[in-house]
Amino acid sequence: MAEPQRLVGPGPSAGSVVRAPDPSPDPLPSAPPEPSPALVSHGRRDQAVVAVGGGADLLPDTIAGRAVERSRYGGVANAAGAAIALISGEYETLVPADAGRAEALADARAEAVGRAVAAGEAPEHTGVVRIREVPVSYAGRPCLRVTVKAAGRLRSA
Template identity: 45%
Template sequence: MPDVVSLGVGGGTTVDVATGAVGPGSVGYRIASEALLFGGATPTLTDAAALAGASIAGRSLPAQPSAVRSALRDALETARTRLADAVERLSLGRADLPLVVVGGGGFLVPDDLPGAGPIVRTEHGDVANAVGAAISLAGGRADRIGVLDDREATIAQASEAAIAKAIQAGADPLEVAVVDVLEVPVTYTDRPTVKVSVKAAGPLARLGERAGARSA
Protein backbone atom coordinates (compact mmCIF):
# COMPACT_ATOMS: atom_id res chain seq x y z
CA MET A 1 0.00 0.00 0.00
CA PRO A 2 1.48 3.39 -0.93
CA ASP A 3 2.36 5.98 1.67
CA VAL A 4 0.08 9.01 1.71
CA VAL A 5 0.91 12.45 3.07
CA SER A 6 -1.82 15.06 3.12
CA LEU A 7 -0.88 18.75 3.07
CA GLY A 8 -3.10 21.78 3.48
CA VAL A 9 -1.52 23.39 0.42
CA GLY A 10 -3.60 24.15 -2.65
CA GLY A 11 -4.57 26.92 -4.97
CA GLY A 12 -7.39 28.04 -2.69
CA THR A 13 -5.32 28.02 0.50
CA THR A 14 -5.71 31.38 2.21
CA VAL A 15 -2.89 33.70 3.20
CA ASP A 16 -3.29 35.87 6.30
CA VAL A 17 -1.52 39.15 5.54
CA ALA A 18 -1.49 40.23 9.20
CA THR A 19 0.05 37.06 10.66
CA GLY A 20 1.66 35.47 7.60
CA ALA A 21 -0.22 32.22 8.24
CA VAL A 22 -0.67 29.95 5.23
CA GLY A 23 -3.88 27.96 5.62
CA PRO A 24 -5.41 25.85 6.94
CA GLY A 25 -8.38 27.80 5.61
CA SER A 26 -9.27 27.67 1.93
CA VAL A 27 -11.74 29.42 -0.33
CA GLY A 28 -12.25 26.08 -2.10
CA TYR A 29 -14.62 26.17 -5.05
CA ARG A 30 -15.22 29.89 -4.39
CA ILE A 31 -11.74 30.75 -5.65
CA ALA A 32 -13.12 32.17 -8.92
CA SER A 33 -14.97 34.85 -6.96
CA GLU A 34 -12.94 35.35 -3.77
CA ALA A 35 -9.27 35.21 -4.80
CA LEU A 36 -7.50 38.48 -5.63
CA LEU A 37 -6.69 37.22 -9.11
CA PHE A 38 -10.40 37.04 -9.92
CA GLY A 39 -11.41 40.34 -8.35
CA GLY A 40 -12.07 39.05 -4.84
CA ALA A 41 -10.66 40.22 -1.53
CA THR A 42 -9.03 37.06 -0.12
CA PRO A 43 -5.29 36.46 -0.68
CA THR A 44 -4.59 32.86 -1.69
CA LEU A 45 -1.71 30.74 -2.91
CA THR A 46 -3.08 31.12 -6.42
CA ASP A 47 -2.49 34.85 -6.07
CA ALA A 48 1.01 34.14 -4.74
CA ALA A 49 1.79 32.00 -7.78
CA ALA A 50 0.40 34.65 -10.12
CA LEU A 51 2.55 37.28 -8.44
CA ALA A 52 5.57 35.03 -9.03
CA GLY A 53 4.79 34.88 -12.74
CA ALA A 54 2.62 31.77 -13.13
CA SER A 55 0.11 31.93 -15.98
CA ILE A 56 -3.31 31.21 -14.50
CA ALA A 57 -6.48 31.44 -16.60
CA GLY A 58 -4.78 34.09 -18.72
CA ARG A 59 -5.07 36.62 -15.88
CA SER A 60 -2.66 38.99 -14.19
CA LEU A 61 -2.78 39.85 -10.52
CA PRO A 62 -4.24 43.34 -9.94
CA ALA A 63 -2.02 45.88 -8.22
CA GLN A 64 -1.71 45.13 -4.49
CA PRO A 65 -0.30 47.00 -1.46
CA SER A 66 3.29 46.17 -0.57
CA ALA A 67 2.20 44.31 2.58
CA VAL A 68 0.03 41.97 0.51
CA ARG A 69 2.77 41.37 -2.06
CA SER A 70 5.27 40.59 0.69
CA ALA A 71 2.86 38.20 2.42
CA LEU A 72 2.17 36.39 -0.86
CA ARG A 73 5.88 35.96 -1.62
CA ASP A 74 6.52 34.56 1.87
CA ALA A 75 3.46 32.30 1.59
CA LEU A 76 4.66 30.79 -1.67
CA GLU A 77 8.02 30.04 -0.11
CA THR A 78 6.29 28.45 2.89
CA ALA A 79 4.18 26.26 0.60
CA ARG A 80 7.23 25.11 -1.34
CA THR A 81 9.09 24.31 1.88
CA ARG A 82 6.18 22.14 3.01
CA LEU A 83 6.15 20.38 -0.36
CA ALA A 84 9.89 19.76 -0.20
CA ASP A 85 9.57 18.33 3.32
CA ALA A 86 6.79 16.01 2.18
CA VAL A 87 8.82 14.82 -0.81
CA GLU A 88 11.78 14.07 1.44
CA ARG A 89 9.59 12.07 3.82
CA LEU A 90 8.13 9.96 1.02
CA SER A 91 11.33 9.46 -0.96
CA LEU A 92 13.36 8.44 2.11
CA GLY A 93 16.23 10.62 0.98
CA ARG A 94 16.41 9.39 -2.63
CA ALA A 95 16.76 12.59 -4.65
CA ASP A 96 16.69 10.80 -8.02
CA LEU A 97 13.03 9.76 -7.91
CA PRO A 98 10.80 11.60 -10.42
CA LEU A 99 7.91 13.65 -9.10
CA VAL A 100 4.73 13.46 -11.16
CA VAL A 101 2.64 16.60 -10.73
CA VAL A 102 -1.10 16.49 -11.42
CA GLY A 103 -4.12 18.45 -10.28
CA GLY A 104 -5.31 22.01 -10.50
CA GLY A 105 -2.79 23.22 -7.92
CA GLY A 106 0.19 21.80 -9.78
CA PHE A 107 1.44 25.28 -10.58
CA LEU A 108 2.49 25.57 -6.94
CA VAL A 109 5.19 22.92 -7.46
CA PRO A 110 8.42 24.51 -8.73
CA ASP A 111 10.54 22.90 -11.43
CA ASP A 112 13.49 22.60 -9.06
CA LEU A 113 11.90 21.29 -5.87
CA PRO A 114 14.66 20.31 -3.41
CA GLY A 115 14.78 16.58 -2.68
CA ALA A 116 12.98 15.57 -5.88
CA GLY A 117 14.32 14.22 -9.13
CA PRO A 118 12.87 15.24 -12.50
CA ILE A 119 9.54 17.06 -12.28
CA VAL A 120 7.07 15.38 -14.64
CA ARG A 121 3.99 17.32 -15.77
CA THR A 122 1.72 15.16 -17.88
CA GLU A 123 -0.51 16.44 -20.64
CA HIS A 124 -3.92 17.45 -19.24
CA GLY A 125 -2.59 16.61 -15.76
CA ASP A 126 -4.25 19.72 -14.35
CA VAL A 127 -7.67 18.04 -14.63
CA ALA A 128 -6.61 14.74 -13.04
CA ASN A 129 -8.52 15.54 -9.86
CA ALA A 130 -11.66 16.17 -11.90
CA VAL A 131 -11.26 12.77 -13.54
CA GLY A 132 -10.90 11.16 -10.12
CA ALA A 133 -14.05 12.85 -8.89
CA ALA A 134 -15.96 11.77 -11.99
CA ILE A 135 -15.14 8.07 -11.55
CA SER A 136 -15.55 7.99 -7.77
CA LEU A 137 -18.44 6.36 -5.97
CA ALA A 138 -21.32 8.30 -4.43
CA GLY A 139 -21.99 7.27 -0.87
CA GLY A 140 -24.21 7.72 2.12
CA ARG A 141 -23.97 6.78 5.78
CA ALA A 142 -26.66 6.20 8.39
CA ASP A 143 -26.60 5.35 12.12
CA ARG A 144 -29.19 3.51 14.16
CA ILE A 145 -29.37 2.37 17.79
CA GLY A 146 -31.30 -0.72 18.80
CA VAL A 147 -31.42 -3.49 21.35
CA LEU A 148 -29.15 -6.43 20.71
CA ASP A 149 -32.08 -8.83 20.30
CA ASP A 150 -33.25 -6.79 17.27
CA ARG A 151 -29.75 -6.39 15.83
CA GLU A 152 -30.68 -7.65 12.36
CA ALA A 153 -33.64 -5.27 12.14
CA THR A 154 -31.45 -2.35 13.25
CA ILE A 155 -28.89 -3.16 10.57
CA ALA A 156 -31.65 -3.42 7.96
CA GLN A 157 -33.05 -0.01 8.94
CA ALA A 158 -29.62 1.62 8.86
CA SER A 159 -28.84 -0.04 5.51
CA GLU A 160 -32.05 1.23 3.96
CA ALA A 161 -31.34 4.76 5.16
CA ALA A 162 -27.72 4.65 3.97
CA ILE A 163 -28.75 3.42 0.53
CA ALA A 164 -31.34 6.19 0.27
CA LYS A 165 -28.69 8.78 1.14
CA ALA A 166 -26.28 7.34 -1.42
CA ILE A 167 -28.94 7.54 -4.13
CA GLN A 168 -29.71 11.10 -3.09
CA ALA A 169 -25.99 11.87 -3.46
CA GLY A 170 -26.06 10.56 -7.03
CA ALA A 171 -25.47 6.80 -6.84
CA ASP A 172 -27.08 4.53 -9.41
CA PRO A 173 -30.14 2.98 -7.69
CA LEU A 174 -29.53 -0.29 -9.55
CA GLU A 175 -25.91 -0.65 -8.42
CA VAL A 176 -25.73 0.93 -4.98
CA ALA A 177 -24.85 -1.49 -2.18
CA VAL A 178 -23.83 -1.60 1.46
CA VAL A 179 -20.03 -1.55 1.69
CA ASP A 180 -19.41 -1.25 5.42
CA VAL A 181 -21.23 -2.13 8.65
CA LEU A 182 -19.81 -1.05 12.01
CA GLU A 183 -21.33 -2.19 15.29
CA VAL A 184 -20.44 -0.63 18.64
CA PRO A 185 -21.92 -1.72 21.98
CA VAL A 186 -23.69 1.04 23.90
CA THR A 187 -22.87 1.07 27.60
CA TYR A 188 -24.93 2.10 30.60
CA THR A 189 -28.26 0.93 29.20
CA ASP A 190 -30.87 -1.26 30.91
CA ARG A 191 -30.82 -3.72 28.00
CA PRO A 192 -27.93 -4.87 25.76
CA THR A 193 -27.83 -2.17 23.08
CA VAL A 194 -25.79 -1.66 19.95
CA LYS A 195 -25.10 1.30 17.70
CA VAL A 196 -24.96 0.39 14.03
CA SER A 197 -23.24 2.58 11.42
CA VAL A 198 -23.78 1.56 7.80
CA LYS A 199 -22.15 2.97 4.68
CA ALA A 200 -23.56 2.43 1.20
CA ALA A 201 -21.94 3.39 -2.09
CA GLY A 202 -22.36 2.96 -5.81
CA PRO A 203 -21.22 4.36 -9.17
CA LEU A 204 -22.68 7.66 -10.25
CA ALA A 205 -25.93 7.41 -12.17
CA ARG A 206 -26.34 9.14 -15.47
CA LEU A 207 -28.48 12.27 -15.38
CA GLY A 208 -31.24 10.63 -17.37
CA GLU A 209 -31.32 7.62 -15.06
CA ARG A 210 -31.51 9.83 -11.98
CA ALA A 211 -34.37 11.83 -13.45
CA GLY A 212 -36.25 8.60 -14.26
CA ALA A 213 -35.72 7.27 -10.75
CA ARG A 214 -37.17 10.44 -9.22
CA SER A 215 -40.19 10.49 -11.53
CA ALA A 216 -40.92 6.83 -10.77
Protein backbone atom coordinates in the same frame (compact mmCIF):
# COMPACT_ATOMS: atom_id res chain seq x y z
CA MET B 1 13.17 44.33 16.79
CA ALA B 2 11.05 45.00 19.88
CA GLU B 3 12.53 46.98 22.74
CA PRO B 4 13.61 44.94 25.77
CA GLN B 5 11.39 45.23 28.83
CA ARG B 6 12.45 44.95 32.47
CA LEU B 7 10.47 42.67 34.74
CA VAL B 8 9.41 44.67 37.78
CA GLY B 9 7.09 42.35 39.69
CA PRO B 10 7.54 38.86 41.01
CA GLY B 11 8.59 36.27 38.51
CA PRO B 12 11.42 34.01 37.53
CA SER B 13 14.03 36.80 37.59
CA ALA B 14 12.74 40.19 38.67
CA GLY B 15 14.88 42.89 37.09
CA SER B 16 16.11 40.72 34.20
CA VAL B 17 15.80 41.79 30.59
CA VAL B 18 13.18 40.04 28.48
CA ARG B 19 12.94 40.43 24.74
CA ALA B 20 9.58 40.11 23.03
CA PRO B 21 9.61 37.77 20.02
CA ASP B 22 9.72 39.43 16.64
CA PRO B 23 6.30 39.31 15.01
CA SER B 24 6.47 37.66 11.63
CA PRO B 25 5.34 40.02 8.87
CA ASP B 26 3.92 37.08 6.92
CA PRO B 27 2.34 34.17 8.84
CA LEU B 28 2.87 31.86 5.83
CA PRO B 29 6.33 30.64 4.89
CA SER B 30 7.84 32.36 1.86
CA ALA B 31 8.56 29.05 0.12
CA PRO B 32 6.93 25.65 0.48
CA PRO B 33 9.03 23.08 2.30
CA GLU B 34 11.02 20.64 0.21
CA PRO B 35 9.00 17.40 -0.13
CA SER B 36 10.53 14.31 1.39
CA PRO B 37 12.53 11.99 -0.89
CA ALA B 38 10.64 9.12 0.74
CA LEU B 39 7.54 10.32 -1.06
CA VAL B 40 9.35 10.07 -4.38
CA SER B 41 10.95 6.63 -4.11
CA HIS B 42 8.64 3.66 -3.54
CA GLY B 43 10.30 0.30 -3.74
CA ARG B 44 13.45 -0.53 -5.65
CA ARG B 45 12.98 1.46 -8.80
CA ASP B 46 12.76 5.20 -9.23
CA GLN B 47 9.36 6.71 -9.73
CA ALA B 48 8.46 9.74 -11.82
CA VAL B 49 7.23 12.81 -9.98
CA VAL B 50 4.04 14.05 -11.64
CA ALA B 51 2.33 17.08 -10.11
CA VAL B 52 -1.39 17.50 -10.76
CA GLY B 53 -4.24 19.38 -9.17
CA GLY B 54 -4.60 22.87 -7.82
CA GLY B 55 -1.41 22.75 -5.75
CA ALA B 56 0.89 21.55 -8.54
CA ASP B 57 2.18 25.06 -9.21
CA LEU B 58 3.32 25.37 -5.59
CA LEU B 59 5.88 22.57 -5.96
CA PRO B 60 9.47 23.29 -7.00
CA ASP B 61 10.76 22.17 -10.41
CA THR B 62 12.87 19.43 -8.81
CA ILE B 63 12.22 17.20 -5.80
CA ALA B 64 15.02 15.05 -4.40
CA GLY B 65 16.99 15.56 -7.61
CA ARG B 66 14.14 14.45 -9.86
CA ALA B 67 12.40 16.73 -12.33
CA VAL B 68 8.76 17.43 -11.54
CA GLU B 69 6.55 16.74 -14.55
CA ARG B 70 3.40 18.80 -14.94
CA SER B 71 0.64 17.61 -17.24
CA ARG B 72 -0.91 20.10 -19.62
CA TYR B 73 -4.34 19.29 -18.16
CA GLY B 74 -3.14 18.51 -14.64
CA GLY B 75 -5.17 21.38 -13.20
CA VAL B 76 -8.39 19.45 -13.77
CA ALA B 77 -7.18 16.26 -12.04
CA ASN B 78 -9.30 17.02 -8.99
CA ALA B 79 -12.38 17.35 -11.18
CA ALA B 80 -11.60 14.08 -12.95
CA GLY B 81 -11.20 12.33 -9.60
CA ALA B 82 -14.52 13.68 -8.45
CA ALA B 83 -16.15 12.59 -11.71
CA ILE B 84 -15.15 8.95 -11.26
CA ALA B 85 -15.84 8.82 -7.51
CA LEU B 86 -18.57 6.57 -6.18
CA ILE B 87 -21.87 8.00 -4.99
CA SER B 88 -22.62 7.14 -1.40
CA GLY B 89 -25.26 7.32 1.29
CA GLU B 90 -24.77 6.91 5.01
CA TYR B 91 -27.17 6.15 7.85
CA GLU B 92 -26.50 6.16 11.58
CA THR B 93 -28.81 4.88 14.32
CA LEU B 94 -28.92 3.21 17.71
CA VAL B 95 -29.97 -0.45 17.69
CA PRO B 96 -30.59 -2.85 20.57
CA ALA B 97 -27.63 -5.10 21.32
CA ASP B 98 -29.85 -8.06 22.11
CA ALA B 99 -33.13 -9.16 20.51
CA GLY B 100 -34.13 -7.22 17.40
CA ARG B 101 -30.55 -6.41 16.38
CA ALA B 102 -30.66 -8.33 13.08
CA GLU B 103 -33.88 -6.62 11.99
CA ALA B 104 -32.55 -3.19 12.99
CA LEU B 105 -29.34 -3.80 11.01
CA ALA B 106 -31.36 -4.81 7.94
CA ASP B 107 -33.39 -1.60 8.25
CA ALA B 108 -30.19 0.47 8.58
CA ARG B 109 -28.72 -1.19 5.47
CA ALA B 110 -31.89 -0.46 3.49
CA GLU B 111 -31.89 3.16 4.67
CA ALA B 112 -28.23 3.68 3.65
CA VAL B 113 -28.88 2.18 0.21
CA GLY B 114 -31.98 4.37 -0.17
CA ARG B 115 -29.97 7.47 0.66
CA ALA B 116 -27.29 6.53 -1.88
CA VAL B 117 -29.91 6.00 -4.59
CA ALA B 118 -31.50 9.35 -3.69
CA ALA B 119 -28.05 10.95 -4.13
CA GLY B 120 -27.85 9.59 -7.71
CA GLU B 121 -26.49 6.06 -7.35
CA ALA B 122 -27.64 3.43 -9.83
CA PRO B 123 -29.78 0.96 -7.83
CA GLU B 124 -28.42 -2.03 -9.76
CA HIS B 125 -24.83 -1.09 -8.79
CA THR B 126 -25.48 -0.41 -5.13
CA GLY B 127 -23.76 -2.13 -2.27
CA VAL B 128 -22.99 -1.71 1.40
CA VAL B 129 -19.30 -0.88 1.74
CA ARG B 130 -19.03 -0.40 5.50
CA ILE B 131 -20.92 -1.30 8.66
CA ARG B 132 -19.55 0.03 11.92
CA GLU B 133 -20.98 -1.11 15.25
CA VAL B 134 -19.84 0.65 18.43
CA PRO B 135 -21.19 -0.31 21.87
CA VAL B 136 -22.89 2.59 23.66
CA SER B 137 -22.01 2.57 27.34
CA TYR B 138 -24.09 5.56 28.42
CA ALA B 139 -27.50 4.22 27.37
CA GLY B 140 -29.99 2.76 29.83
CA ARG B 141 -30.04 -0.61 28.08
CA PRO B 142 -27.41 -2.43 25.98
CA CYS B 143 -27.31 -0.92 22.50
CA LEU B 144 -24.99 -0.25 19.59
CA ARG B 145 -24.38 2.86 17.52
CA VAL B 146 -24.51 1.55 13.96
CA THR B 147 -23.22 3.44 10.93
CA VAL B 148 -23.89 1.93 7.51
CA LYS B 149 -22.42 3.30 4.28
CA ALA B 150 -23.61 2.24 0.83
CA ALA B 151 -21.87 3.24 -2.40
CA GLY B 152 -22.06 2.62 -6.12
CA ARG B 153 -21.73 4.10 -9.56
CA LEU B 154 -23.51 7.23 -10.73
CA ARG B 155 -26.84 6.58 -12.40
CA SER B 156 -26.51 7.20 -16.17
CA ALA B 157 -28.82 9.75 -17.72
